[in-house]
Amino acid sequence: MSRFLPLFLLALLVGCGGAREFAQGVVSSGAVVLDESDRVAAVEYREAARRALADSADLASYRRAMDPYDELLVALEGAAASLEALQSLLDVWEAGGRGDWSEAAQQALTAFERLFTVFRLAGVSPPDSLFEFLGSVVDLPEGE
Amino acid sequence: MDPLTIAGLVIGLAQALILAFARLGPEIWDKKVGDIVPDTLRTRLEKIAADAAALEKFGPEPPANPFGEDDPG
Numbered sequence: 001m002s003r004f005l006p007l008f009l010l011a012l013l014v015g016c017g018g019a020r021e022f023a024q025g026v027v028s029s030g031a032v033v034l035d036e037s038d039r040v041a042a043v044e045y046r047e048a049a050r051r052a053l054a055d056s057a058d059l060a061s062y063r064r065a066m067d068p069y070d071e072l073l074v075a076l077e078g079a080a081a082s083l084e085a086l087q088s089l090l091d092v093w094e095a096g097g098r099g100d101w102s103e104a105a106q107q108a109l110t111a112f113e114r115l116f117t118v119f120r121l122a123g124v125s126p127p128d129s130l131f132e133f134l135g136s137v138v139d140l141p142e143g144e
Numbered sequence: 145m146d147p148l149t150i151a152g153l154v155i156g157l158a159q160a161l162i163l164a165f166a167r168l169g170p171e172i173w174d175k176k177v178g179d180i181v182p183d184t185l186r187t188r189l190e191k192i193a194a195d196a197a198a199l200e201k202f203g204p205e206p207p208a209n210p211f212g213e214d215d216p217g
Contacts, residue, residue, distance in 0.1 A: 002163055022161075027162060027177060028164055028173075028177070029157075029161050031177045032163070033160070035181050035182075038182075038186050041186075041187040042185075044192045046193075046194070047196075049193075049197070056202075058202055069191075070193060073185070076187055083176055087178070090176075091176075115146045125181045132160070132163055133160045133163060134181035
């Protein structure tokens with residue numbers, strides 16, 4: 001994607017709306033990516049559970065088979081919680097207050113990186129949007 | 145953070161915005177996290193259903209031994 005288009009959009013945003021609208025857009029972008037990741041993970045979870053249920057001899061082995069997918073769920077919920085924290089800060093900002101953005105933003109970034117890693121560990125391809133979203137702000141492993 | 149890193153980050157975030165804009169359209173400015181992400185994730189609902197099916201097939205989990213695994217009870 002051309003790097004000029006985002007710059008143009010950014011200039012447009014700052015000119016038309018301001019920093020808070022830009023921040024809301026970024027947080028909402030994260031929410032869209034999370035929602036898409038959840039849709040992908042839900043389908044994979046259902047399929048994995050069907051296989052594990054058929055192949056496992058007891059509950060313990062079923063749980064072991066589902067461990068990577070349960071980790072995926074934990075990572076998804078962690079990312080959701082980090083976005084909610086950012087949304088709360090935005091709401092405070094809208095009301096005229098201020099909050100600790102740097103820590104909340106770092107936690108959200110860490111949560112999304114964790115989500116990406118756990119997708120890989122579970123052997124599930126992360127959705128393109130997660131790759132693009134993360135790849136735009138951090139260095140992802142080669143070959144993705 | 146040096147200015148180049150900050151510039152890269154802003155460009156990256158703008159790219160993320162384009163992604164969301166493509167999905168939600170102009171509503172992206174009005175939507176909050178709670179409007180986009182459901183309270184209970186779909187994957188959580190799948191786990192609830194899958195756990196119920198597993199318990200039905202294998203029976204309930206044995207209660208944990210409060211004295212440790214080595215204690216015969």
